[in-house]
Amino acid sequence: MTNIGEIKGWPALRAVAISVCATGCMFAQPLTLAMSSPRSPGGAVGEASTHVIRADVNLVLVPAVVTDRKGATVNGLTRDNFRVLENKVPQDIVALSNQDAPCSIGIVLDLSGSMRTKLRAATDAVRAFLETANPEDEVFLLTVGSRPHSLSDFTADFAALQNRVVAARADGDTALVDTVYLALSRLRSARKGRGALLVVSDGMDNNSRYSKPELLRVVEEADVQIYTIGIADVPAGKKAIELTEQSRGLAFLSDLAERSGGMNFKAVISDDVEPDALKIGRAIRNEYVIAYGQSSANDFGKWRSIQVKVNPPQFRVYARAGYFAQ
Numbered sequence: 001m002t003n004i005g006e007i008k009g010w011p012a013l014r015a016v017a018i019s020v021c022a023t024g025c026m027f028a029q030p031l032t033l034a035m036s037s038p039r040s041p042g043g044a045v046g047e048a049s050t051h052v053i054r055a056d057v058n059l060v061l062v063p064a065v066v067t068d069r070k071g072a073t074v075n076g077l078t079r080d081n082f083r084v085l086e087n088k089v090p091q092d093i094v095a096l097s098n099q100d101a102p103c104s105i106g107i108v109l110d111l112s113g114s115m116r117t118k119l120r121a122a123t124d125a126v127r128a129f130l131e132t133a134n135p136e137d138e139v140f141l142l143t144v145g146s147r148p149h150s151l152s153d154f155t156a157d158f159a160a161l162q163n164r165v166v167a168a169r170a171d172g173d174t175a176l177v178d179t180v181y182l183a184l185s186r187l188r189s190a191r192k193g194r195g196a197l198l199v200v201s202d203g204m205d206n207n208s209r210y211s212k213p214e215l216l217r218v219v220e221e222a223d224v225q226i227y228t229i230g231i232a233d234v235p236a237g238k239k240a241i242e243l244t245e246q247s248r249g250l251a252f253l254s255d256l257a258e259r260s261g262g263m264n265f266k267a268v269i270s271d272d273v274e275p276d277a278l279k280i281g282r283a284i285r286n287e288y289v290i291a292y293g294q295s296s297a298n299d300f301g302k303w304r305s306i307q308v309k310v311n312p313p314q315f316r317v318y319a320r321a322g323y324f325a326q
Helices: 113-130 158-166 176-189 212-221 240-260 274-285
Strands: 031-035 049-053 059-067 082-086 089-091 093-098 103-110 138-144 149-155 194-201 225-232 264-268 288-293 303-310 316-319 322-324
Touching (some): 059 274, 059 303, 082 093, 082 288, 103 113, 103 176, 113 158, 113 194, 113 225, 138 158, 138 176, 149 158, 176 194, 176 212, 194 274, 212 240, 212 322, 225 240, 225 274, 240 264, 303 316
Parallel strands (some): 103 138, 103 194, 194 225
Antiparallel strands (some): 031 049, 031 093, 082 303, 093 288, 303 322
């Protein structure tokens, strides 16, 4: 059992190494990224070569996932397919990377009492997600109950994780906010170059010490994309107040994903959630990282909005909405 007091007051997440590919990562040191070949006809990322950039300015790295209308991830895009605006000002993209690199992944599985009727769907989602893991990934698993509980530290033994998920039981109050907070803290010790967090829950909370606004502030500062699967009960037979609470919980999960640049899926217990979990796994595997020069170095601590656009317009791009200048 993890003592929530151990994480109260931990400092805001900051990118400290160039290997962390995340929005708001600033640096003025040499950077290695896959750069598109100079204007070759139809040049795709697969034709890119790797160069060392001697950066004289700070760079901002923006992770982005692109999907088509069916939710399938899109590969092979070049810099010409993207536009980035910071504080509504267009930015020059200097590099683009799209590689299936090993990843450090945290999983938060809600096993609180409110998930009793949704447990099968939740565990199915986690098991399906683990099937998409890269053999070189490292994954940890936290569960939500009356307090956060660590079911596994970082491991590459995904079969053992799946067995623990199958044996899970739902009970107790819900400290979802505290558990997500702890997961973000644990990802700070990740050993891989990229980090992501999967949350499978109904989004409700009745026993956390941290507030939702406190957590959302940390999410905005963190170098982690959060992917969420919200599972709801069938509406039939539910009281109005229960439906309202359920709607608020799902909205909270959506907010976590949107603020971090991740993806959010919603399902009822009768739905097959495995396709959603597989889409998230593929999205993590096929993430772009866009690099551009920071437009101003004199606004330390200020929020800078980011808007990423993709062409063709029928594609959808998932990216963080901004960062705090460092």
